[in-house]
Structure formats: C-alpha cells, structure tokens
Amino acid sequence: MSAMKLCFHYILHVADSIHNTGPCWSTWQFPMERTCGMLQPFTKSRLHPYKNLTNHVYLLELYNSLYYYRKIHEQIFPPIPHKEYKEHLVYTNQNYEEEFQWPSKPYILNISEIKKIKNHLSVINDVALRMKLSVCIIFILS
Amino acid sequence: MACRYCDLRGIYNNHVYYPTTPPSNVINETYNPSNLPKRTHRDYKTRIEQIEKIPPLRTRNALASDLGNNLINIVFFAAKLTIIILKIGITGRSVLLDIKTTQFPACFPIDIMHLFYENIALYMLKHWMGSFFKDSTLNDQPYVLNNRQWNEIGAEMEAAKKSIPTDLGRPPRNIFLHYNGYKAEEWSSWITLYSLPLLKDRLPAKYIKGWSYFVKAVQLCQKRTLSLHNQCEIRNLLLRFYKHYEWYVITFILFEIFSVF
Numbered sequence: 391m392s393a394m395k396l397c398f399h400y401i402l403h404v405a406d407s408i409h410n411t412g413p414c415w416s417t418w419q420f421p422m423e424r425t426c427g428m429l430q431p432f433t434k435s436r437l438h439p440y441k442n443l444t445n446h447v448y449l450l451e452l453y454n455s456l457y458y459y460r461k462i463h464e465q466i467f468p469p470i471p472h473k474e475y476k477e478h479l480v481y482t483n484q485n486y487e488e489e490f491q492w493p494s495k496p497y498i499l500n501i502s503e504i505k506k507i508k509n510h511l512s513v514i515n516d517v518a519l520r521m522k523l524s525v526c527i528i529f530i531l532s
Numbered sequence: 533m534a535c536r537y538c539d540l541r542g543i544y545n546n547h548v549y550y551p552t553t554p555p556s557n558v559i560n561e562t563y564n565p566s567n568l569p570k571r572t573h574r575d576y577k578t579r580i581e582q583i584e585k586i587p588p589l590r591t592r593n594a595l596a597s598d599l600g601n602n603l604i605n606i607v608f609f610a611a612k613l614t615i616i617i618l619k620i621g622i623t624g625r626s627v628l629l630d631i632k633t634t635q636f637p638a639c640f641p642i643d644i645m646h647l648f649y650e651n652i653a654l655y656m657l658k659h660w661m662g663s664f665f666k667d668s669t670l671n672d673q674p675y676v677l678n679n680r681q682w683n684e685i686g687a688e689m690e691a692a693k694k695s696i697p698t699d700l701g702r703p704p705r706n707i708f709l710h711y712n713g714y715k716a717e718e719w720s721s722w723i724t725l726y727s728l729p730l731l732k733d734r735l736p737a738k739y740i741k742g743w744s745y746f747v748k749a750v751q752l753c754q755k756r757t758l759s760l761h762n763q764c765e766i767r768n769l770l771l772r773f774y775k776h777y778e779w780y781v782i783t784f785i786l787f788e789i790f791s792v793f
Binding site for chain 1: 542
C-alpha cells in the first residue's frame, strides 16, 4: 500500500490535462527552471536576497532598454568591428544562409618557410596561383 | 484529499497514500481508475462558498467573546472548519478566482517534467534496484536486479557515450552511480531511449511489458503536435501502466501479509 504515492495517482489525470491545456511542452516547467537558473547568480546579498534580486533584474532591464537609445548604447557597448574576409576564404552554399569562414591570422613567413612552400607547390602550379601565394614567390625571386 | 482533479480520498498510514483499490484491512471507497470522481469548476465554487460562510478567525474570536463562553465557541468553530476542509478538500479562496477566465482544476495542468521524469522514473528505478521500501523484506521482489546487473547496465551506458549523436541530448551517464544527480533531461532520455533496451532480458518479460506502456506514453507526450487519436492512446497507455503498477502493489500487500505470519 505504501507504494501508492500520489504521483502514481496523477498519472491518471495526465490525459485530461493534455486535453485541457494542450501538449506537454506548452505547460512543462523547463523554461521556468531555466529562468530560475538565470536569476540565481543575481542574489549576492545574504541579508536582503529578495531586494538584491529585484535590484539586479531592474538593472538588467535598464541595460536592455538602452537599445532604444542608440547613442548611449553605442558609447557603453561599442559595436564589434566586422571582420572582412576575402572571397576565397569564405565557403558558402547557395542553399544556406550561413557561411564558413576560414580561420585566418596574418603571419609573415621567413625565407626557409617560403622555400619549402614553393617547393611543395611547384608540383601543382595552378593551385599556387589560385591561392595567391605567387606574391611570395615573386618576393623570393627578387 | 489531495488530488486537485478528483475527489479521491487518501489513506493515512504514517503518510497519506492514494490507492484506487484500498487494502482489505482499511475501509475506504474503491475507485475506478478510468472513471474517477472528477472535480469541476462549479464544485470548486460551491465549496468555496461553503467555507466562506464560516466567519474568519478574528471575527470568530470577537463573536465568541460576545457570546461569553469564549473557549467553547472558538473550539466549536475551529472544529467545524477542519471538518469541512477535510470533507471538501479546499482550504480557502484563491485570489486567482478573481480572474474570470480561471477554470479551477483545468487551468492548473500537470507538469510532466516533474511527474514523469523526476518522480515516476526515479521510483520505478528504486523498485528495480530494490531500494524503494525502507523495510528490506518488502524489497525482495522478482523484478529486483542485483548490483552486478546494475553495474553492467551502467557500464553499457558509459560505453555508449561516445557513439550517441548530439541530437539525442546529453550523453548517457552511468545510471547506477549517478541516478541521484540525474537531470530531468537525462531521465527523459533514460525513459524513452535507454531503459527498454537495457532492461530487456534482465527484467522478467511481464514487467518489461508494463513499463513499455509508460515508455510509449512518454514518447507520445513529447510530441510537438498531438492528434485526438494520440490523446486517446496516451490515456489508454497510462491507464494500462497504472493497472500494471497496481498489480505490483497487490503483490506487495500479499508479501506484507505473509511476512506477518
């Protein structure tokens, strides 16, 4: 008898509950738990936790409303400069909106490295041309 | 009375339990699990009116002192209130009733995350692990798997970790070691993905069958859109699982009786 906990009884009402308020995902607690998880780190004060929490949420909302005041917003959060990629470093497919960007970093090769690359690429010459490494090759010739 | 959807009366035995079929030594109504005495919005309203007829504590005290014999009256009203509360299963008026569109049990649906994932899955696991009851003689049941088998299951879950696509959520953790720290999402994938294949050939077939009703129902509950047919299916599957579980319980009661002799 002690196995008939209330939760086993509630099983019988799940179907009615779905009938009344729609599929389970529309009423389950996952989003609520997520919100609680977001609010938790806000409470730092041990003496006035609720006051602390309200102040934090209020402050956060003030920051959010800054979006509507362009000038101030840009002063506080300067826009991140958009990195420009050369065409051959970006891969896209016409079916996708997203693009893959080649991880790139400016780097200056020393002479022995250039030699090695040149030796390697001389076998497949047209690839070297396409990859715009010809600049380096010219450099070495001079 | 604790169910907000129906008038099922619980049975007190150190804790309140809610069987639809009471054990033979307790006098309580027998309920039909497929046709429970549902509470409606109107029931709630009339019951709240009933409660509101009883004057609140402060006026009660004033009234009692007016009448002279203070103590008797206070006791009388308090007793009347408790009796009514016990009888109708409502303690007072909720402010939410002021909102016209609130329909009483219907607007407060069951959260399957807490019910299915974090309670039933855990309780069933405890049954199978043989740790559900404090009384260890009751835990000795045909469906209990021993520690070696659980270690095997855990190891298999751990081994499958790397080959589970990220689409299926978190990779499985060893359920035997970590079930206390399991998140709702992990319980959900334990129920719908891992439990059946891992328990098959380990649990006796009839227990697997009973559990599979529940698994199927949970899978349906997770669907984005549900047809009317799906709803019926969920209702039937959960009813079947409930009956299956009730049958577990009957074996416990038999066990209890035999262990007394």
